[in-house]
Amino acid sequence: MATPTDEGRFARHRLIPGWNQDRLSAATVVVVGAGALGNAVVQALALAGVGRLLVCDPDVVAVSNLSRCPLFLPSDVGRPKAETVARALSRLAPDTATSARVAPLVSGVGLAELRDADLVVSCLDSRAARVELATRCNLASATMLDGGTHEWGGQVSVHPPGGRCWACGHDRSSLFVPDSPHSCAAPVRTLPEGASAPVSLLVGAWLANYAVRLLLGLPVGSRLLRVDAAGGAVPVAGRSLAEHPDPGCPLHERIEDADVTRLPLSARDTVGELLLRVDADEEPLTWTGFREAGSVRSPLATGTRLRAASPDTRLARLGVAPREILTVMHPRTSGLRYVELTGETAAAAEVGR
Numbered sequence: 030m031a032t033p034t035d036e037g038r039f040a041r042h043r044l045i046p047g048w049n050q051d052r053l054s055a056a057t058v059v060v061v062g063a064g065a066l067g068n069a070v071v072q073a074l075a076l077a078g079v080g081r082l083l084v085c086d087p088d089v090v091a092v093s094n095l096s097r098c099p100l101f102l103p104s105d106v107g108r109p110k111a112e113t114v115a116r117a118l119s120r121l122a123p124d125t126a127t128s129a130r131v132a133p134l135v136s137g138v139g140l141a142e143l144r145d146a147d148l149v150v151s152c153l154d155s156r157a158a159r160v161e162l163a164t165r166c167n168l169a170s171a172t173m174l175d176g177g178t179h180e181w182g183g184q185v186s187v188h189p190p191g192g193r194c195w196a197c198g199h200d201r202s203s204l205f206v207p208d209s210p211h212s213c214a215a216p217v218r219t220l221p222e223g224a225s226a227p228v229s230l231l232v233g234a235w236l237a238n239y240a241v242r243l244l245l246g247l248p249v250g251s252r253l254l255r256v257d258a259a260g261g262a263v264p265v266a267g268r269s270l271a272e273h274p275d276p277g278c279p280l281h282e283r284i285e286d287a288d289v290t291r292l293p294l295s296a297r298d299t300v301g302e303l304l305l306r307v308d309a310d311e312e313p314l315t316w317t318g319f320r321e322a323g324s325v326r327s328p329l330a331t332g333t334r335l336r337a338a339s340p341d342t343r344l345a346r347l348g349v350a351p352r353e354i355l356t357v358m359h360p361r362t363s364g365l366r367y368v369e370l371t372g373e374t375a376a377a378a379e380v381g382r
């Protein structure tokens with residue numbers, strides 16, 4: 030319910046045809062990546078009155094971020110990006126609740142959170158990270174809105190569930206070749222390419238505008254938008270949201286609701302508590318690898334079988350995200366089912382504790 034202050038704050042929004050402030054204030058948007066694009070997007074979405082943002086990024090603020098990230102101050106260098114963004118937004122737009130996840134995507138945002146979000150915005154800067162996010166959005170039937178920049182431009186693309194995902198049409202042989210994982214704290218020689226505030230803010234503004242229109246149920250015109258910051262033009266490729274998925278795309282696995290059992294457990298609960306809730310011959314798996322308890326193998330050797338972990342270990346310690354949906358395999362039949370951790374509210378979830 031809007032307060033008198035809200036009425037004043039959003040008075041100019043209410044004059045915009047098609048705008049619905051209540052719809053935005055009820056919306057939840059997951060933003061993956063809190064770098065230059067992420068800063069621009071969350072700033073615009075919070076100012077637009079989006080009710081809840083969930084921001085995931087494992088990195089800390091580096092000095093080189095300060096030229097492009099309006100929410101970072103010099104005193105923030107060394108602090109986690111996601112928490113810094115959440116703190117800045119609490120001053121800028123106090124009515125927007127921002128949840129910071131200082132973790133890689135797979136450990137930071139559970140599949141049930143992706144499923145329940147109104148939109149997932151990708152502000153990532155590597156192919157590998159986008160493949161991972163597209164895989165999880167497909168599993169969770171979530172809409173992924175992706176943005177990317179280059180020196181003098183960028184692009185925005187929309188991937189609704191059941192349609193073309195981010196990987197559709199990509200050459201399969203290159204899709205799973207790891208590209209350099211980006212870290213702003215990395216030495217300059219590993220940075221992929223130049224970047225500037227005008228281009229990041231320009232592409233970020235397009236991303237935020239697409240996000241708001243999607244949240245309001247308004248058409249966005251084209252599934253793919255190319256931004257040319259050198260020519261001063263914004264050419265729009267004629268691609269529609271109704272385009273069919275690429276039948277050769279390997280990422281289109283989807284979790285069906287009927288296959289999910291909801292458990293009153295959270296990522297703060299232990300492996301032993303989870304094992305009590307599945308059959309003795311079932312094998313619950315994590316999405317990310319962890320070192321097995323008492324392993325004498327190489328420190329790099331990892332597994333995903335929760336039965337291999339110590340029963341008193343908290344699931345979060347093994348990289349299980351809040352509100353995660355875990356795969357449970359039946360070794361004899363190779364059949365799969367899923368269990369959802371429902372025992373925590375996303376707002377209260379803290380990662381890795």
Ligand SMILES: [Zn+2]
Pocket residue numbers: 193194195196197198274275278279280281
């Ligand atoms: Zn695809």
